[in-house]
Amino acid sequence: MTKNLRVKSSQYIDETNRISFKFNGKTYHGFKGDTLASALLANDVHLVGRSFKYHRPRGIMTSGSEEPNAIVQINPGTNRTEPNVRATEVEIYEGLEASSQNCWPSVEFDIGGINNFLSPFFPAGFYYKTFMWPASFWEKYEFFIRHSAGLGKSPISSDPDIYDHQNVHCDVLVVGAGISGILAAKNAAKNNFKTLLVDEKNELGGSTIYENNELSKIDNKIPSEWLKKEIEELKVIKNLEIKSRTSVAAYHQYNYLLARENLTDHLETKDKINKIRQRLLKIRAKKVILATGALERPLIFNNNDRPGIMLSSAVKKYSEFYGVACGSKNVFFTNNDSAYESALSLYNKGINVEAIIDIREQSESKIVKKVNKVGIKIYWSHSIVDTAGYKRLNSVSIMKLSNDGTSVIGNKISISCDCLGVAGGWTPAVHLYTQSGSKLNFDEEKKAFIPNKNTSEQISVGSCSGDFKINEIIKNLNQKLKDTLNIKQTDLDNIKVEVDQENSKRNIWLLPSDKPVGKTKPFVDYQNDATAKDIKLALREGFRSIEHVKRYTTTGMGTDQGKLGNMHALGIIADTAGVKMGELGTTTFRPPYTPLTFGTIVGRNVKKFFDIFRRTPMNDWHVENKAEFENVGQWKRAWYYPINGEKMHQAVQRESKAARESAGILDASTLGKIDIQGSDASEFLNRVYTNAWSKLAVGKCRYGLMLNEDGMVYDDGVTTRLDENHYIMTTTTGGAANVLGKLEDYLQTEWPELDVYLTSVTDHYATASLCGPNSKKILKKIIPGLDLSDKNFPHMSFKEANIENIQCRIMRISFTGEHSYEINVQASYGKDLWEKCMEAGKEFNITPYGTETMHLLRAEKGFIIVGQDTDGTMTPIDLQMDWIVSKKKYDFIGKRSLYRSDTMREDRKQLVGLLTDDPNTVLEEGAQIVSELDQSPVEMLGHVTSSYFSPNLNKSIALAVIRSGKDMMGKKLFVPMENKNINVTVSNPVFYDEKNERLNA
Amino acid sequence: MFLINCPYCGERDQQEFKAGGEAHIERPKQPTELSDDQWAEYLFMRKNIKGVQFERWVHAHGCRKWFNMVRDTSNDEIKAIYKMGEKPPSQ
Missing domain, CATH: 3.30.1360.120 (Probable tRNA modification gtpase trme; domain 1)
Structure with missing residues (x-):
């Protein structure tokens, strides 16, 4: 039974262009412009995956790259398959296939779901605590752990796509094409700065582009209309390059940024062929303007992870941008005004909103009044204490919050619903900012970390700098642009903005339930199944540093790097430990912001370009004459030339004899x-x-x-x-x-x-x-x-x-x-x-x-090979090459060091020859040499550096470095091997033609 | 990766360069006159400062010229670059 939840045509969806795709083997339809997530929601599919540890059913939570739950395997079983892709970022195309991950046999019935009922036995640090004893069992445990770990499946055949790298230089790089990014890029380019504007989405405009709320006006227009006009103007400005579907992955020092440009992922398979799939842009920017926006926070309450529970802002985007209703009975749960915007958006589209549950005591803002006026029920000072519905939310239970917000009181009310939009406030997306080495500051009023001290020529503008209202954004953006670009006037000087000024908020990091925390499941990290309970346990066990708590509980360690829940984790730690959030700091934000494919990272350096070889001018001859090659540095050198099916040993014996008896050529x-x-x-x-x-x-x-x-x-x-x-x-x-x-x-x-x-x-x-x-x-x-x-x-x-x-x-x-x-x-x-x-x-x-x-x-002659018979610890004296060290010269590189007490020691390792008592036994290079066999621990005197069977001497010869070897001539020693001890005798390292008579032969 | 202003070629990417350790350690003119301790001081002892450090760098994949750099090792800010033989800037 599938419902069509497409509510009203959206200008961003092309309803004339119907696209079919498969999810978990079943065919669905969407439209051009849909993401996999929006198309699934339009088909009333919320259950898309299972969580990592407890295998709990999970649904689509967000509408962007911060998605923790809806991660899918794209085109499973093909050579273009890709695991761990966010359904919210995949643009659908005809023939797309996707499947759920981390579930078996299916997402609807997953045997791993039993973990959910066993969850009391899987506390934080479960693996560390359980698999420690006995230590020798680790290898056995590892086998099982590896089988149950991991999310998607990597491709097993080689990647057919082409990837590329490109160096990009610009005066101004603007990251993010929301309202701030667009205005920044426009003014930079108009002032003759060579400007590059990038955005991870295919459509410019960020969230303002679907902001149809009539309570805010820019130049007397609703924000979406006003911004559309700005974007049109943008497209004809010289000096400005716009790259959409381009996600900045890393921001390194000196304004060096890496971005991934996605070129073919949205195309049908037949159109992907022979095109560059993704390009890694290596950007050097003189100035960087970060306009990366903000991510909405969820709220942390009992069972806050069921399919159907989404971010309020995502519910709004699906409705306004994609024309999709996420449910037919919608409820919102909020601590600020954002949920009211979403509720009003649904109301205006004719989608049913059952109620808004607000943990605040009241709000006087215009939008709240308007929502009240249209008859949507608001529960002030209430909190959700539980939710129900295994594979899809079907109701929420709410209770009144106590005045201090630490407990709930009164009667429990149950509200039936199939979609819950949660709004916990906004977190500035400061990931790239901190990657650059710049420092954050905690704003107590906004309850957010905001940019504070920059390390390079950069500014953060818009909501990523903590400005959430359009009037603040434009005012502060204007000043920052003037300062950083050193210009007097901008387009922003005369913009008139009307906004709803009220912006009250009540922040409770962990919402109370009628049950004790230990009996609840308030998820903080959805992907890794870390709950508030786990964090509290870690603190009880003595962890204090945020970095330690993170690793112990795995909070923030999924592929989404905890973009949603990290702030709550910090808040819960701060509350529990009684410290200020500013003092606690954050965990380190590390690149990449969103995962990169290996293909993008290596670019063109694959196959024969992976590691380049050097070949000699005679190389073709060696190849034609069937030489075997060996790598020496980056050279391919002829190793030996087998004839008539010879093995290496036979070929080398033949070559060696020929070179001494008649003629050889190298x-x-x-x-x-x-x-x-x-x-x-x-x-x-x-x-x-x-x-x-x-x-x-x-x-x-x-x-x-x-x-x-x-x-x-x-x-x-x-x-x-x-x-x-x-x-x-x-x-x-x-x-x-x-x-x-x-x-x-x-x-x-x-x-x-x-x-x-x-x-x-x-x-x-x-x-x-x-x-x-x-x-x-x-x-x-x-x-x-x-x-x-x-x-x-x-x-x-x-x-x-x-x-x-x-x-x-x-x-x-x-x-x-x-x-x-x-x-x-x-x-x-x-x-x-x-x-x-x-x-x-x-x-x-x-x-x-x-x-x-x-x-x-050369070994027959006792000539050394630097790097084989020496290892950076051998002096010429150690090599018995005193003859080459000039006593007369006042100085040369290394001379003084030959007279250090350490280099003059008599018992240094010295190069000698070794002969095996059995002339047919060839020693292994690297084998250890000892003088006693029944000593424990046995004293290692040295090791074999070169060893061969000499056809010219008809016996085995070896060079070795041995402690005090110079004084051991003729001494019997042992080379202990796995199955036997080899008897050897120390000899002169020159085995052949000691008088050098053959040089003139 | 930082940008280095090679005194001979201009601004280039760090990957063209190699670091050569602490600068302004002159090879003793008369090594044989030195005690083992004095020689060891020259041979082995190098500063590893968190903060401003004087370093040698070479444009290995460029002009192959050596030069000196004053770099803050804590944030990789390059304070000055000057040719071999030139006097270091006063701190």
Whole structure:
């Protein structure tokens, strides 16, 4: 049985455009302009969800983004599904499907509803108190808790939509297009400020746009008519951009704001395709005008959460804006005049209003008199003590309030109704204001926190600054605009406003019932089912800080962040604890104001743009030749080249043997390369490396070790003197950017007197490293004219040459211990160079090898890899590399630290070699090393840093750092593993060709 | 995120910059003359003030130039920016 509660055509609803949609599988109809909430209400559907903890039936409560109850799953089961969406914000379109959340098997019959009857067993902190014992059971509890937690379901297939980010700069950003925002934007733009006006709704005008109350007049017009004219004028102003459906999520310092612009959510599915769904606007505004309005407060009384109980302002909006009656027997419950406006609005539309229950003793305002005159029954000094109706409100029970408002007296009266509009006053929406770091002040008279001290160039105007009457709003807005925009005149100077001046209010945070609090359910946070009872319990248990009470009771921790009930929570705490609300403060308002999708947050940075890769010029060759790749920093490096279905181990063994026995080739393009020029370049290198550089001849190369100022090894690499004042430095692949940064730091801040210029040229050169006993013959084939004799081109020297017309720099340097050459060419020739080497090397069975083989070959020689064999706690002395530390140089980075008492300790961890007693056992990198097996607790001496099976030595080799390792040569130690203990012997870290004879082989 | 007025490039977003710790700590000219304590003072000890702090920053994703900044760490208000080698503004 569905009723049609569409009462009268509204200009915001297009009744010629009928739209069908599904809710919980059933088809309904609405009109263009409806939200899901208004369309459901028009079909007399109030029950839309179940509450989080007690699974109580819940209905639509509000008409905006503050909605705590009506949160639904949109398009369930599709790849565009979205959980936890507020039905009050969803614009309906043909084919829209939505379903209730947090209920099973259905919202009408939900098994979880049993929690409601068990609620005495679920007090605040229930989980903390219950699942503590025994601690070891937590994993079992967690399984069940996780199953019952959560609201909607996340999509399980990838999101088909496109999201975008955009940087926006403006002179003035106006947030909120209600009456204040519109007037502010208009005056800013007219005064030549580049202005952006944003509003979360699709229609501009806020609540004034449907304010048809004839008791207020602006320039002798009713407010809605007057504002419509202003909006028309707005649309033709230059300098002004208007973005609707745009919700500001965050307000950061320096007037940096993030907003989400919704572009396709209101379109039919076929129209969403290939369009940007949502755009994250990153706004930098010189000045910000917050006109975010105010949120109506509910009242806190027993069973105040039944479907059919709504905010009074929402009842009015549904009637005035959407032309929907929320009930056929309406009652209002209020502590101020707002409910009378709503009641009158319904009356004017011919909707039945049964009664208004007012906790005040009386009010003399014009609107109250008018309501009285039309014959609506008003119960002064009364409060609702209970409500009835499980899935839909059917009556309220009221009693007279005592004079002090702490108890109820007299007889209980029952009023039959199907909709209750509650009006508890207004809370300025200061969320964005406080996010910016600005401070609030509690206004005792208004019972609200209002903006007080700004931290950036911003103003709050309209009801978010605590001005609720149109005359106050316009007067204060006018002055603030003049001050902040530094202008003399505005459009507002001559506006005439008539309003109902009376505005009395009686504030009772928690309304009394005839039952004790413990027997009632006065909900404060509807979404998380936190009641006044829970808050009082938390206070009895000793919680005092508002932040603690919030977390303990979960008040304000739902997806709505407690936009409705937080003020009441504060009020109840203040009343109970006997402190002033201003002293209590508020909980922290955190972004986002309304939830953002992950899509909006990541924008275009998805799939291949999620994490960008760097590829070498030879990359295509590696791919064509089936290389496996590994990530090194952001580089994709060839790891090994399996052939004939080889596993990594087999490929690496083959590559390693080939490189030592004939020829291998490695793509070394990823090594960092820094071009160093200037008359003080030699002196600069002297200061940054541990060894001496002044005497390095032009055309020679030298290995260097770079320390941090704390004496620990930072990076290493070979630097070549290309010319008198010109060097090229190589760094580790991962360290390139940091090394350049560090060198620039010293150059600019400590040694600005040095004439040195640094340029990163990593991407400019491609490098092929040719190694092995036949490397010389291969190079000779490629560059026949170059004298490769040891005399003319010895180890650690450099030549410039041409391969056909390609200029190249060749360094005879070696990271493998073999005779080898590093050939550098301009990056664009990299693949060409590589193919030439492969072609020339064919007769020598040249074998491309990847990073794994490179690591193995260098480990055979005991060469360190910074970052693998070092970890930021190793000095060169610890690495047994004393030979590279100049004793003669007066200073270099880190030198003084090598003489600190701590770095000179003999029992530091030192780099040594490890040989397993069983040559076939390969140690695990990271494995711990001990000297005693039956000690408890066992003393860890160190750990394995590099470990391989060496095909050239036909045994397992490892490098390790061990406490006092230098003095342990030949000592037997143990590497305890899960199932066995491995016997090892400490050795020299150089396992292969200790005399370096192969360099000249 | 704040805006930083790079003395070489002008106003840019904070994400282009990197912070480099406390400013005006000069590297000792003769480190070997220092005791362990004196060296440790230079090496390790840095102020972490809630309030006005003198800091080094670098326009890492821009001109790569280092400069000094006076920043109130409690609210990120930038009080002054000046080049390396220039005298800090008097407080």
